[in-house]
Amino acid sequence: MAVMTILGAGAMGSALATPLTNAGWETRLWGTWLDDHLLDACEAGKPHPRTNVPLASGTKLYRSDQLDEALEGADAVFIAVASVGVPKVTQMALGAISQASVVLCTSKGFWTDPNGRIQLLPDAIRTIAAENGALLPPIVGVGGPCKANEVADGKPTATIYGSLDEGTAIRMAREISTDAYCIEPTTDEPGVEVCAPMKNVYAIALGIADGLEEGTGFPHHNLKSAIFAQSVKEMSIASVALGARPETAYGLAGVGDLEVTGLSGRNKVYGVRIGRGENAIEALAAMEAAEQTVEGVPAAGLAMTLAQQQEGLLEQLPLLKAVTAIIAGAEHPEKLVAEAALPQRP
Ligand SMILES: NC(=O)c1ccc[n+]([C@@H]2O[C@H](COP(=O)([O-])OP(=O)(O)OC[C@H]3O[C@@H](n4cnc5c(N)ncnc54)[C@H](O)[C@@H]3O)[C@@H](O)[C@H]2O)c1
Structure with a gap:
């Protein structure tokens, strides 16, 4: 054996x-x-x-x-x-x-x-x-x-x-x-490894959309779906920049793991709290005090540094930038994720 x-x-x-x-x-x-x-x-x-x-x-x-x-x-x-x-x-x-x-x-x-x-x-x-x-x-x-x-x-x-x-x-x-x-x-080992931590960051953004629904009493499913699509696109772009294949993000490693992470778990819960209107820094402190580590928070900072180390990559990851700013306490998270996830007027 x-x-x-x-x-x-x-x-x-x-x-x-x-x-x-x-x-x-x-x-x-x-x-x-x-x-x-x-x-x-x-x-x-x-x-x-x-x-x-x-x-x-x-x-x-x-x-x-x-x-x-x-x-x-x-x-x-x-x-x-x-x-x-x-x-x-x-x-x-x-x-x-x-x-x-x-x-x-x-x-x-x-x-x-x-x-x-x-x-x-x-x-x-x-x-x-x-x-x-x-x-x-x-x-x-x-x-x-x-x-x-x-x-x-x-x-x-x-x-x-x-x-x-x-x-x-x-x-x-x-x-x-x-x-x-x-x-x-x-x-595609690098493709699997790029998606694994990055989907935790994007699950925070999905949680924000759920939190907006809880806070306003009105669904934000259109926004949530746009966030989902943008998340997958950004995981694929980052993967390619790091030597991985684009399609891995569209399979189990990216789409699959993002779906399961966005359904439940600490990253999503943290995002929901922000979407409901809590201050991001206070929400994180409350979760950490309850020993609820939010893996997407350090991953966001590290992913930003990683993207900065690759010529021209960070500009292609607006949702990563938006989530990082929100974690740091930026105001109007709804506006920030919407600007990052919705198509820009041509
Ligand atoms: N829980 C899941 O559903 C799941 C699914 C897939 C992958 N993962 C990944 O597996 C890893 C472990 O997650 P988990 O859910 O089992 O977490 P967990 O908190 O249940 O267990 C963490 C493990 O890491 C060890 N550990 C924690 N801090 C350490 C440190 N500073 N030095 C050495 N060891 C340390 C702990 O002793 C424990 O064995 C994570 O990277 C997570 O992303 C978890």
Whole structure:
């Protein structure tokens, strides 16, 4: 039986145990130093606190001080920590990762390298390996519309696995897919990785349209649909500028993930609060005080910097600019998103 070690026992790390176990992997779940309470609940036979779904039976649990045991002889390693933790956890696991046949990453975000340049997460993993003189197996970036609780519960899910190594993308799709968790392989790793964090930014804009409806009592569906279309267009433009294929944004990684993120979740809730008329800075502070991290907020700033680093890109992303301004407290969010998403008079 092939061994998969999942690094990070939060919502998504624990959820992945369901398809992996069903696909016949020996599944090991390693919790970081922040995850003891999550593993306590699982060991006590309770549902995982983040998904409300019991962990797949047979999953082996490892505490933060048992990383070596968790990784011993692993054929594959799945990084599932929050994007901020990817560099540190990669570094900690580098020895075993370089022995594995593949490293997969479901984390969604950008990374700022020591020179201030923004990188996609697989490139961050490559940089860290190179700095440490470690060889890496092929990397698979995982994206698409996958809410952790539904994956954990075995509900039908479409996901996209992107690897520059086509054979690896296809092999992982073959070896991890189940009847419910269905994987589309692609070689467009950068396309998957550009869409993953950017859709969080655009989900804030979708939330603003929903909030306008709540605040005014009148639907803003036309505006919301225009925002959706502009979001997809901007993800595709940014992808191409970063060496990816345009069509990836129009599939599971872009449209699919934007739809699921815009239906629920913290980015959308934050946008709704702004659309209802709350001050953006106060709304964010209130959410953070309730430990509701809004991933789209840091992603917006990093995406702006990334776009500024590419000649002529930022001017093509008016909605990204509008959301960033709104997050910073700009007045009249309705006007700003409308100006960015509606066609300009010729
Ligand atoms: N929840 C979902 O539906 C979902 C779906 C697809 C992808 N993702 C992505 O998976 C990643 C994890 O999300 P989640 O929902 O499991 O979050 P979560 O908050 O439930 O778990 C976060 C995990 O990251 C670890 N972590 C947090 N901060 C860290 C740090 N500073 N250093 C090291 N480790 C740290 C935690 O210990 C935990 O294991 C995110 O990048 C997210 O975008 C989540």
